[in-house]
Amino acid sequence: MDHRHVKVGLSRGANKNEEEDNMDLRRGPWTVEEDFTLMNYIAHHGEGRWNSLARCAGLKRTGKSCRLRWLNYLRPDVRRGNITLEEQLLILELHSRWGNRWSKIAQHLPGRTDNEIKNYWRTRVQKHAKQLKCDVNSKQFKDTMRYLWMPRLVERIQAAAAGSTSTASEQVLHHQTINPNMVPIDHNINNTAVTNSSTATSSENSYGTQVSPVSDLTDCCYNYPQVSSNVNQQDCFQVNHQSSTQIGESLTSPTGYFHHATALELQAAAMDHQQNTSTQWMDGGNFSDNLWNIEDMWFLQQQLNNNNNNNNNNVI
DNA sequence: AAGAAAGTCAACCGCCCACGT
DNA sequence: AACGTGGGCGGTTGACTTTCT
Numbered sequence: 001m002d003h004r005h006v007k008v009g010l011s012r013g014a015n016k017n018e019e020e021d022n023m024d025l026r027r028g029p030w031t032v033e034e035d036f037t038l039m040n041y042i043a044h045h046g047e048g049r050w051n052s053l054a055r056c057a058g059l060k061r062t063g064k065s066c067r068l069r070w071l072n073y074l075r076p077d078v079r080r081g082n083i084t085l086e087e088q089l090l091i092l093e094l095h096s097r098w099g100n101r102w103s104k105i106a107q108h109l110p111g112r113t114d115n116e117i118k119n120y121w122r123t124r125v126q127k128h129a130k131q132l133k134c135d136v137n138s139k140q141f142k143d144t145m146r147y148l149w150m151p152r153l154v155e156r157i158q159a160a161a162a163g164s165t166s167t168a169s170e171q172v173l174h175h176q177t178i179n180p181n182m183v184p185i186d187h188n189i190n191n192t193a194v195t196n197s198s199t200a201t202s203s204e205n206s207y208g209t210q211v212s213p214v215s216d217l218t219d220c221c222y223n224y225p226q227v228s229s230n231v232n233q234q235d236c237f238q239v240n241h242q243s244s245t246q247i248g249e250s251l252t253s254p255t256g257y258f259h260h261a262t263a264l265e266l267q268a269a270a271m272d273h274q275q276n277t278s279t280q281w282m283d284g285g286n287f288s289d290n291l292w293n294i295e296d297m298w299f300l301q302q303q304l305n306n307n308n309n310n311n312n313n314n315v316i
Numbered sequence: 317a318a319g320a321a322a323g324t325c326a327a328c329c330g331c332c333c334a335c336g337t
Numbered sequence: 338a339a340c341g342t343g344g345g346c347g348g349t350t351g352a353c354t355t356t357c358t
Binding site for chain 1: 347348
């Protein structure tokens with residue numbers, strides 16, 4: 001570990017005393033001793049007034065650094081480990097509503113920090129926007145999230161709930177049959193599901209943060225390389241519009257798979273959304289109803305068809 | 317086996333705003 | 338009103354790990 005001692009320049013508005021205090025401040029990764037010092041001080045004196053806290057605690061850190069370390073790592077209610085399927089779904093939904101308002105999104109994911117959610121978005125979601133060669137804020141990408149990723153996430157939530165007592169292969173079967181109107185054709189999807197379902201343990205990286213192999217968003221869009229390599233986008237999934245009347249029977253509201261608090265938060269968020277007039281994905285108060293609007297799926301299918309026609313025309 | 321590339325995440329930076337004086 | 342200060346926020350960096358070739 002490289003524990004650097006760095007001369008830190010003056011922040012805006014810093015006075016002469018602070019200039020002296022700011023000299024020889026530590027930067028970089030926190031040591032166990034520093035963590036203990038900070039936790040101990042906050043336990044006795046509480047948080048806030050971070051600059052004076054840093055001084056009084058004897059930490060050679062900026063107040064900001066102390067605050068960040070406390071909020072993102074040391075706080076007792078910080079949840080570490082897998083970002084669950086439900087949390088991923090919530091992040092996608094809330095980001096569609098609020099954009100990069102990470103702290104606001106984090107308020108709806110108890111124990112998660114804005115930094116963690118931001119990192120999740122940048123490393124997992126934006127990566128796939130790149131693969132799609134489209135802007136993360138584009139309508140195409142948002143439609144893809146809404147019509148492809150989110151339904152598939154819900155499917156996986158359902159599969160995880162139903163498959164908690166079933167074998168991996170049964171879970172795959174469940175994945176394939178749970179929605180007869182949206183059948184993944186790309187075998188990579190199923191292979192991925194087999195691989196991931198059979199991998200019961202989570203991979204843990206060096207930072208101690210677990211990334212669930214089952215819940216990772218990547219699994220929901222392994223067909224994107226096809227899209228970006230000019231393979232017919234219809235291969236991503238099929239929608240049998242003629243049998244759309246079966247949808248109501250075959251689909252279950254995803255809300256029921258959220259834990260109670262999250263469901264309430266979603267409802268609150270939906271109410272909040274209703275008060276906003278900006279165009280968003282969910283034009284109503286009921287998240288599940290809108291998520292599972294088959295007419296929307298049909299709409300996207302038409303969009304994809306149009307896109308393909310345009311692409312073909314361009315090629316010709 | 318080794319180097320390159322990609323992925324991950326803690327930590328930092330700079331801007332901004334609220335509040336006190 | 339103007340200024341100083343603390344703190345919150347989103348964007349970015351870079352160290353480290355994992356995966357790929």
